[in-house]
Amino acid sequence: MLGISGSLWIDDSSINRNDRTEEFEAYSRLSNALEQDISNIEKALIENNEMVGILKKMIENIDSISKDSLSAYIDSTQGYTSMNPQYSDYEALKSTGRLYKISDFDLLQKIIDLYDNKYDAISRLEVEDKRAVFMQDEFFINNYAMKPSSKWTTLKNINEDFERIKQDLVYMNYLVFMYKIKIDINKSWASLIDDIKNVKIGIDFQIANRSQ
Numbered sequence: 001m002l003g004i005s006g007s008l009w010i011d012d013s014s015i016n017r018n019d020r021t022e023e024f025e026a027y028s029r030l031s032n033a034l035e036q037d038i039s040n041i042e043k044a045l046i047e048n049n050e051m052v053g054i055l056k057k058m059i060e061n062i063d064s065i066s067k068d069s070l071s072a073y074i075d076s077t078q079g080y081t082s083m084n085p086q087y088s089d090y091e092a093l094k095s096t097g098r099l100y101k102i103s104d105f106d107l108l109q110k111i112i113d114l115y116d117n118k119y120d121a122i123s124r125l126e127v128e129d130k131r132a133v134f135m136q137d138e139f140f141i142n143n144y145a146m147k148p149s150s151k152w153t154t155l156k157n158i159n160e161d162f163e164r165i166k167q168d169l170v171y172m173n174y175l176v177f178m179y180k181i182k183i184d185i186n187k188s189w190a191s192l193i194d195d196i197k198n199v200k201i202g203i204d205f206q207i208a209n210r211s212q
Contacts, residue, residue, distance in 0.1 A: 023101040024210055026093050027203050030111065033086035034200045041189050041196075044081045048182055048189070051077055055179040062166050070165070071158050075149040077178065078137060080129045083122065083189065090115045107202045114199050122188055129181050136174045143168075 054073050058065065065073065090111075093099040102108040137153075140146050144165070145156035155161050165171055 020101075020103075022098045023103060024207065026098050026102055027207050029089040029093065031200060031203045031207065033089040034196050034203070036086050037083065038193060038196055038200075040085070041083045041193055044083045045186065045189050047079075048081045048185055051079060051081075052179065052182045052186060055175055055182065059172070059175050059179060062172070065166075067158050067162050070162065071149070071154045074165075075151050075154040077175070078133055078152040080126070080133045081185075082126055085119050085122075087115070087119075104202070104206060107199075107206070110199050110202065114195055118192060118195055122185075122192055125181070125185050125188055129178075129185060132174070132178045132181050136178065139170065139174060143170075 054076050058070075058073055058077070062070075090099070099111070100108070102111070140153070144161055146153040147156040155165065
């Protein structure tokens with residue numbers, strides 16, 4: 001009887017050690033992925049902020065913008081940004097069940113909520129951003145002659161279309177529409193960075209405690 005009990009205790013102890021090893025492997029992979037996401041979002045924010053600034057200038061001062069500046073601005077505002085989150089580690093941990101080796105259930109719930117809900121909300125905003133850019137592109141194709149430029153395209157006949165586009169109320173509506181979406185993206189990305197950092201603090205706390 002003691003032999004059986006001892007054997008069961010050894011098996012349970014071995015399983016527990018394996019679970020804890022897999023738990024901290026999950027922490028390590030997620031910590032690295034979240035660190036990369038923070039870096040990617042901060043870079044994307046810089047790019048998005050540049051477009052927000054340009055759109056604001058065009059909306060408020062389009063009458064005083066020079067031909068060269070307007071041409072460059074049109075080119076720049078046809079872009080959209082993406083944070084490209086590191087889903088692969090999370091999805092791999094989830095599909096193999098290793099994610100659920102995490103014994104801190106509050107932290108586990110925060111991790112799942114971050115990836116399954118908060119990241120998804122950001123993805124929907126990015127789709128809206130792309131849709132607005134594509135709608136503007138279609139507007140240009142249907143109403144203006146365009147040519148390739150440094151980033152995307154710009155007016156082919158800037159001298160002929162300069163005054164016309166400044167008075168184009170439909171185009172102004174597109175600028176306002178894109179501006180609002182990119183402002184929303186800025187706010188959401190800034191909030192997401194805070195959420196990621198909070199989750200990462202919890203993960204890194206667990207890693208630090210294990211190594212002590």
